[in-house]
Amino acid sequence: MINIENKVNCTSCSACVNICPKNAIVMEEDKEGFKYPRIIEEKCIKCGMCSKVCPMLEKYSNKEKYTQKPKVIAAWTKEEKIRLDSTSGGVFTELAKEILDNNGYICGAIYDKDWTVKHILTNKIEDLPQIRSSKYLQSNINLVYREIKEKLDSNYKVLVCGSPCQIQGLNKFLEKEYDNLITCDFICRGMNSPKMFTKYIHSLEEKYHSKAVKVKFKNKKYGWHNFATKIDFENGKKYIQNRYCDSYMIGYLNYNAFMRPSCYECKFKDFPKTADITLGDFWGIENIDPSLDNNQGTSIILLNSKKGEELFEHIKDKVSFKEIKSSKVFDENVCAKRSPRMTEQRKGVFENIDKLSYNELSKKYFPTPTPYIRMRIYIREKIRNIKRRMKQ
Numbered sequence: 001m002i003n004i005e006n007k008v009n010c011t012s013c014s015a016c017v018n019i020c021p022k023n024a025i026v027m028e029e030d031k032e033g034f035k036y037p038r039i040i041e042e043k044c045i046k047c048g049m050c051s052k053v054c055p056m057l058e059k060y061s062n063k064e065k066y067t068q069k070p071k072v073i074a075a076w077t078k079e080e081k082i083r084l085d086s087t088s089g090g091v092f093t094e095l096a097k098e099i100l101d102n103n104g105y106i107c108g109a110i111y112d113k114d115w116t117v118k119h120i121l122t123n124k125i126e127d128l129p130q131i132r133s134s135k136y137l138q139s140n141i142n143l144v145y146r147e148i149k150e151k152l153d154s155n156y157k158v159l160v161c162g163s164p165c166q167i168q169g170l171n172k173f174l175e176k177e178y179d180n181l182i183t184c185d186f187i188c189r190g191m192n193s194p195k196m197f198t199k200y201i202h203s204l205e206e207k208y209h210s211k212a213v214k215v216k217f218k219n220k221k222y223g224w225h226n227f228a229t230k231i232d233f234e235n236g237k238k239y240i241q242n243r244y245c246d247s248y249m250i251g252y253l254n255y256n257a258f259m260r261p262s263c264y265e266c267k268f269k270d271f272p273k274t275a276d277i278t279l280g281d282f283w284g285i286e287n288i289d290p291s292l293d294n295n296q297g298t299s300i301i302l303l304n305s306k307k308g309e310e311l312f313e314h315i316k317d318k319v320s321f322k323e324i325k326s327s328k329v330f331d332e333n334v335c336a337k338r339s340p341r342m343t344e345q346r347k348g349v350f351e352n353i354d355k356l357s358y359n360e361l362s363k364k365y366f367p368t369p370t371p372y373i374r375m376r377i378y379i380r381e382k383i384r385n386i387k388r389r390m391k392q
């Protein structure tokens with residue numbers, strides 16, 4: 001039976017919860033706000049299925065299907081509105097539309113009412129805007145792998161998008177290859193604590209005296225490279241700050257301050273990937289081919305399998321794209337190959353998460369820059385933008 005003695009050894013993929021024939025495993029939140037499986041002893045029949053499906057104990061691998069050297073493509077959707085509403089180039093939405101148009105199902109992450117994140121499976125196009133966009137905190141899988149299996153067994157096409165560890169968990173849970181399943185993961189920096197995210201939202205709700213009604217990471221009002229976080233409030237007020245001024249992004253990107261323990265030693269960064277398609281931000285594309293970066297978002301697409309290539313063929317006329325043969329594709333995307341570094345700040349945050357308010361934690365462990373530094377950053381960004389435009 002699974003026994004998580006060291007938290008580094010669990011990604012919360014929930015394959016164990018989904019496979020358990022007796023529903024004897026529940027996910028429980030720890031002090032840091034991350035979920036881990038707990039076995040209900042009275043229900044457990046010690047069949048060992050939970051250990052068998054755990055991708056941390058044995059990885060899913062089908063080397064014949066997935067290539068060591070994926071085709072690399074830079075792309076964005078031709079639909080400007082969707083591109084602006086997406087985190088990178090909006091390629092995920094085009095893949096999803098293709099599946100939905102063919103009577104299939106899509107599975108992805110949405111915000112819940114309490115600003116936690118969960119995966120849902122749907123065949124409704126109206127759900128797509130909620131699934132679109134990165135939510136920079138860990139999503140709950142709940143029992144969605146079981147729902148996916150049911151649809152696959154009924155011969156529906158299903159597109160599933162999740163973190164590499166979630167796709168590993170799904171593949172291990174399913175046990176066999178399904179021709180009608182297509183998986184998509186993304187280059188992943190790591191999953192933040194839902195508890196920290198809730199504290200962040202509540203701190204802003206207090207400041208704005210209103211409930212948050214919409215959260216958008218990587219809002220593109222000031223450009224994709226600006227990494228702005230935008231939050232709309234019920235009273236009509238809006239919060240928008242770039243990556244150098246928004247404390248949550250500073251904590252995530254500059255201090256690695258509140259990620260899941262397993263993310264600091266991620267086991268799923270290697271090739272071959274086990275998703276058919278891997279998506280990401282094509283950071284550094286301006287150095288490879290400046291004409292492919294107009295600061296509105298360019299996706300990197302890795303086609304890891306024949307199935308991935310085939311699906312891309314079907315959306316080719318919906319996206320602007322170019323195959324990239326450069327060896328520098330990951331040079332500016334540090335998380336494509338390496339895990340983020342564990343930091344002292346992370347230890348500080350979680351030792352004090354229940355003692356200090358969000359603003360106190362931020363001030364102490366992941367401070368926002370002074371107005372003088374902000375001004376310098378602002379000028380530097382302006383100059384970068386001008387240079388980017390001149391290169392085009």
Ligand SMILES: Cc1cc2nc3c(=O)[nH]c(=O)nc-3n(C[C@H](O)[C@H](O)[C@H](O)COP(=O)(O)OP(=O)(O)OC[C@H]3O[C@@H](n4cnc5c(N)ncnc54)[C@H](O)[C@@H]3O)c2cc1C
Nearest residue numbers: 086087088089090091092108109132133135161189280281
């Ligand atoms: C936590 C996280 C960290 C990331 N780190 C990097 C990075 O370091 N480098 C990089 O190049 N790209 C990273 N990405 C990927 C990037 O942000 C985009 O999601 C990706 O490029 C696809 O963009 P898109 O415009 O095609 O589609 P989008 O519409 O932006 O993609 C959304 C897809 O991502 C899924 N998704 C969103 N949030 C979550 C979540 N919390 N858990 C699981 N699935 C989720 C949705 O279900 C949807 O299928 C990260 C994404 C996430 C969620």
